[in-house]
Amino acid sequence: MNQLGSDPQARNPGTPQRGSVRSLLIPEWLDSYRPDWLRGDVVAGLTAAAVVIPKALAYATIAGLPVQVGLYTVLVPMVIYAVLGTSRPLSVSTTTTLAILAGSALGQISPDGDATTLLAGSATLALMVGAILIVAGLLRLGFVANFISEPVLVGFKAGIGVVIVLDQLPKLLGTHIDKGGFLHNLVATVQSIPHASLPTAAVGVFMILLLVGMKRFTPRLPAPLIAVALGILGMSLLGLESFGVSAVGVVPIGLPAPTLPVASLVETLWPSAMGIALMSFTETIAAGRAFARSDEPAPQPNRELLATGVANIGGAFLGAMVAGGGTTQTAVNRLAGARSQLAALITAALALGTCLLLAPLIGLMPNATLAAVVIVYSVGLIEPAEFREILSVRRTEFAWAVVAMIGVMLLGTLQGIVVAIIVSLLALAYQLSDPPVHVLARKPGTNVYRPQATGNADDEQFDGLLLLRPEGRVFFANAERIAEKIRPLIEAATPRVVVLDLRSVFDLEYTALKMLTSAEQRMSEKGISLWLVGMSPSVWDMVIKAPLGHTLGEARMFLNLELAVEHYQRNRR
Structure with a gap:
């Protein structure tokens, strides 16, 4: 007999998984936590808070909600995700896209902007999004995340970096533009340069030079924190606001009050909830994968669905809006030194401190300082060396990376992710259809x-x-x-x-x-x-x-x- 048949190899049972009750009570990342990570996590958590908190306040206003809702979104969902999630650097609150989608949905139930109706609608929407994500996790639909290849992920990150930098330039220049698509924003930003506020631009350029210089010559010092502290001191001691330098603004003090969803709003909000749930998951898993290190566990898509779902449900009852992993804040968190979810807990702790004590100080931060921090850290997403490496190996995959980058820039994050998935699937189909x-x-x-x-x-x-x-x-x-x-x-x-x-x-x-x-x-x-x-x-x-x-x-x-x-x-x- 020339061919030998054999039984399939027995599966290795592997290491037993931890009990589910313990994993809910004690985060899994604590088992492998190292003391030398503490400094990086503390600095990253504080640095990310300096970016996340002001942006979350702005996102709340985009959604038509009171500014403090953004603060609660940093506090509640971030803590829940840090306990249940699998991505170490992921920073979970809300994002521009989620805020825009939430604002569109809430506008259907309260065109006149009634605060009580909007808060009830926001709670209902967050609860529905959380439930959809949990069901998707239980059905193990997280495999969708596997359709994004590494070259496409490189392009996705670069596209996000370009979009973020362009989004922050008007704040750096002290100008205002009517937001639209990428090309519209690019043209509008260029046209706004003659109207730039020189004091604001001076603050922004100074902060960028400070951040880049400290990153180059004193990498062990927490440059973003120093920049934020100098910005607040400049506003309070030098009276920069009198020169036209805008600040984040008034942040109310107080803890979130319980909010209850309203069942009668479900029928109106469910289509929006489906789209927001998709957006929340795709942004979350893309950001988690984009910033995962090779020496740490990769994010588990189905667990991410469950963790993000529970985070949204928890936030729904404590005044938060719809939540998901944010690319900008995750980039800041990782690049500032985050090694575990402890960084997110520190960010949430600072949000709690802001609720109780620090709101006036955060409100003094110049918008140009915030923009400088975001720009300096977001530029790191654009890595020409990775593009060159892909090009040296295979031109076809280089083209996929470029298509993904352009897709994010021209179509937006959600559509860009869809383009990235489609490009990856087409690449896979091409490879499978023409084997050697x-x-x-x-x-x-x-x-x-x-x-x-x-x-x-x-x-x-x-x-x-x-x-x-x-x-x-x-x-x-x-x-x-x-x-x-x-x-x-x-x-x-x-x-x-x-x-x-x-x-x-x-x-x-x-x-x-x-x-x-x-x-x-x-x-x-x-x-x-x-x-x-x-x-x-x-x-x-x-x-x-x-x-x-x-x-x-x-x-x-x-x-x-x-x-x-x-x-x-x-x-x-």
């Missing part, structure tokens, strides 16, 4: 069979024997393409025997098997014998149960190429 087929020869003096190459001219070939090795999954979408590659090879070699080495084929689909059966019949009519070699257990089972298996029999199926070649040479004598 190698002509093999034997390295002299060994039993190593390798693809023919110009540097291997001395490799042994065998008269009347053609050795071919296709790679990957062989199925209906690529079977004909593989056949198109094999036909000219057979015509050129005029062999008596064609050996297909299938050790690199992990699956042989039914349509492809039928086509292989037809090909064997045509070769047989021309006096050419087909042999199969190196089949995996699953491919062996497919072939042996099909008519092809009965036609070939064990005499034409082999465990490896060496046995097939020996059998061929022995029978030629």
